[in-house]
Amino acid sequence: MSFEELGLKSGVLKSLDLLGFEIPTPIQEKAIPHLLKEESDFVGLAQTGTGKTAAFGLPLVSKVEEGRKKPQGLVICPTRELCLQISKDLQTYSKFINVNTVAVYGGADIKRQIKEIKNGAQVIVATPGRLVDLTKRKAINLREIDWVVLDEADEMLNMGFKEELDHILDETPVERNVWLFSATMPKEVAQIAKNYMEEPLEVSIGHKNQTNENIEHIYFTVADRDRYSAVKRLIDFNPNIYGLIFCRTRRETASVAEKLGKEGYSAEPLHGDLSQAQRDNVMRRFRTKTIQILVATDVAARGIDVDDITHVINYNLPDEIENYTHRSGRTARAGKHGESMVLVTPRESYKIKTIEKKIRTSFKKGSIPNAKEICEIQLMKLVDNVITTEVKEDDIAEFLPLVMKEFDGFSKEEVIKKFVSTEFNRFIEYYERASDLNAKEGKARDRDRDRGGRNGRGSRNDENKTRFFVNLGKRDGLNPGGLLRVVCDSTGLRSDKVGRIDILSSFSFFEADNELAMDILQKVNGADYEGHSVAVEITKKKKNSGGNRGGGSRSIGNKSRGGSGHSGRRGQGSSNSGGRRKRDKRRG
Ligand code: AMP
Numbered sequence: 001m002s003f004e005e006l007g008l009k010s011g012v013l014k015s016l017d018l019l020g021f022e023i024p025t026p027i028q029e030k031a032i033p034h035l036l037k038e039e040s041d042f043v044g045l046a047q048t049g050t051g052k053t054a055a056f057g058l059p060l061v062s063k064v065e066e067g068r069k070k071p072q073g074l075v076i077c078p079t080r081e082l083c084l085q086i087s088k089d090l091q092t093y094s095k096f097i098n099v100n101t102v103a104v105y106g107g108a109d110i111k112r113q114i115k116e117i118k119n120g121a122q123v124i125v126a127t128p129g130r131l132v133d134l135t136k137r138k139a140i141n142l143r144e145i146d147w148v149v150l151d152e153a154d155e156m157l158n159m160g161f162k163e164e165l166d167h168i169l170d171e172t173p174v175e176r177n178v179w180l181f182s183a184t185m186p187k188e189v190a191q192i193a194k195n196y197m198e199e200p201l202e203v204s205i206g207h208k209n210q211t212n213e214n215i216e217h218i219y220f221t222v223a224d225r226d227r228y229s230a231v232k233r234l235i236d237f238n239p240n241i242y243g244l245i246f247c248r249t250r251r252e253t254a255s256v257a258e259k260l261g262k263e264g265y266s267a268e269p270l271h272g273d274l275s276q277a278q279r280d281n282v283m284r285r286f287r288t289k290t291i292q293i294l295v296a297t298d299v300a301a302r303g304i305d306v307d308d309i310t311h312v313i314n315y316n317l318p319d320e321i322e323n324y325t326h327r328s329g330r331t332a333r334a335g336k337h338g339e340s341m342v343l344v345t346p347r348e349s350y351k352i353k354t355i356e357k358k359i360r361t362s363f364k365k366g367s368i369p370n371a372k373e374i375c376e377i378q379l380m381k382l383v384d385n386v387i388t389t390e391v392k393e394d395d396i397a398e399f400l401p402l403v404m405k406e407f408d409g410f411s412k413e414e415v416i417k418k419f420v421s422t423e424f425n426r427f428i429e430y431y432e433r434a435s436d437l438n439a440k441e442g443k444a445r446d447r448d449r450d451r452g453g454r455n456g457r458g459s460r461n462d463e464n465k466t467r468f469f470v471n472l473g474k475r476d477g478l479n480p481g482g483l484l485r486v487v488c489d490s491t492g493l494r495s496d497k498v499g500r501i502d503i504l505s506s507f508s509f510f511e512a513d514n515e516l517a518m519d520i521l522q523k524v525n526g527a528d529y530e531g532h533s534v535a536v537e538i539t540k541k542k543k544n545s546g547g548n549r550g551g552g553s554r555s556i557g558n559k560s561r562g563g564s565g566h567s568g569r570r571g572q573g574s575s576n577s578g579g580r581r582k583r584d585k586r587r588g
Contacts, residue, residue: 025051069120081492160481371431
């Protein structure tokens with residue numbers, strides 16, 4: 001099909017020569033004729049790079065009323081970078097027609113943007129926060145909008161813009177059309193479609209739900225006798241874990257759960273020997289995060305539909321490979337990131353290759369964290385707890401003089417060391433004689449690994465990643481979406497370039513590929529997050545240890561008080577803050 005056949009205005013067609021577009025891409029072929037002719041909502045599932053800007057941009061500039069100096073089309077996108085890119089593209093598409101596009105985004109002079117809108121624009125391309133600001137200042141009247149394009153809807157929700165999107169969509173008239181573009185369709189995006197769209201035409205390019213791209217598959221080679229110790233280390237290294245451990249038999253399930261429970265972990269079993277009432281009870285407590293870790297058999301865990309699971313640990317590989325897909329699919333739901341970890345003995349390691357082929361994905365080879373790495377993480381957690389503990393001045397006042405007297409003669413450093421050691425020594429003692437649990441595996445496989453050549457998220461290994469420290473944490477109002485927003489907005493990176501995020505109370509961490517480090521340092525340092533100046537530093541490099549770093553809610557030997565404190569890597573709450581169904585489709 002040619003562009004001429006799609007029904008575009010001649011002035012718009014002329015611009016395509018400038019761009020050198022000769023034939024439409026698949027999403028353009030499907031979307032453009034529909035969007036031009038129909039007054040209906042639209043959902044396009046497409047990644048960037050598929051030509052989706054032109055898929056919505058060409059019909060949009062064709063449909064708005066030329067010369068009418070009122071914003072009629074709104075394009076909302078997650079970052080300033082994308083905002084500039086889209087507006088530039090739309091300006092090119094409308095080079096030979098009388099349509100003006102204005103870009104509005106945060107971090108730039110709002111007065112100038114207001115002036116540009118007042119000068120007359122038919123299309124506004126905006127980031128959500130700035131658009132809400134502008135509507136509050138009455139610079140844009142959303143009641144007159146006919147078309148709302150949500151570009152990279154999943155990214156916007158990842159970045160915590162749900163409230164802004166709800167606000168914007170609620171303010172636009174019911175009869176407007178929403179054209180939603182997203183690479184994935186997590187629950188939160190589906191919710192937007194449900195609340196604000198009516199029987200949208202759905203066009204999908206590529207795979208519909210690429211959530212499994214968000215799962216990082218990691219295998220660890222250990223001796224059979226070390227499985228349990230290895231699991232403990234993985235948990236200790238990931239103090240924020242909200243996870244599922246899969247075992248093959250009921251007996252193994254019960255035994256692993258019991259041992260973990262005895263050692264103070266917040267873990268419970270789920271298997272067929274439990275009564276329905278017992279299973280319901282365990283599931284309820286897991287769902288409410290009273291239990292941090294569920295140890296389950298494949299059958300018992302079938303159909304577990306819990307969001308936010310951060311890690312799936314395969315204590316053993318399942319007998320049926322299909323079950324591996326079911327197991328790992330319990331994490332990385334709703335567009336979030338998750339890890340599926342597998343413990344294999346050297347003799348079993350060949351099975352990884354079979355799974356890789358079957359599920360067409362790559363495993364990363366992880367190494368069971370050593371004592372030092374675990375101690376460092378737990379120590380940082382302890383420090384974070386100390387820093388954020390509230391001091392009840394009135395309650396301790398009468399005891400303080402006595403305490404102070406006891407510390408007379410100690411320097412600040414000595415006091416800190418003593419306090420930290422009080423809590424931490426038992427940890428160090430536990431790990432003092434901890435040996436390396438990583439078993440050697442076949443040489444052939446190692447050579448394969450060295451050759452690399454993997455795609456996407458799974459291709460990264462920790463040597464390629466830089467870990468950053470951020471001076472803000474939960475108490476500054478920072479959440480994973482907010483951090484993504486700051487990093488992506490300052491650098492123009494997409495959110496999938498940012499790896500793990502750990503938000504602690506007073507500081508945070510995130511990871512990104514090494515080659516982005518300098519750019520991130522230069523651009524994110526000094527950025528503003530809700531009135532706080534952001535400072536970023538590179539942390540000490542860690543070895544490849546397959547797992548989340550950063551603080552968590554528990555220490556080994558300490559019965560968790562439930563509620564893991566897990567903050568989830570991606571995405572914001574899915575609460576449905578209003579929204580209304582369209583009732584009226586009068587426009588013809
Ligand atoms: P997008 O997915 O909108 O970010 O587009 C990805 C790239 O493909 C951009 O550089 C576009 O300029 C280019 N592009 C989009 N549509 C076409 C087309 N029909 N022919 C050639 N290039 C295109």
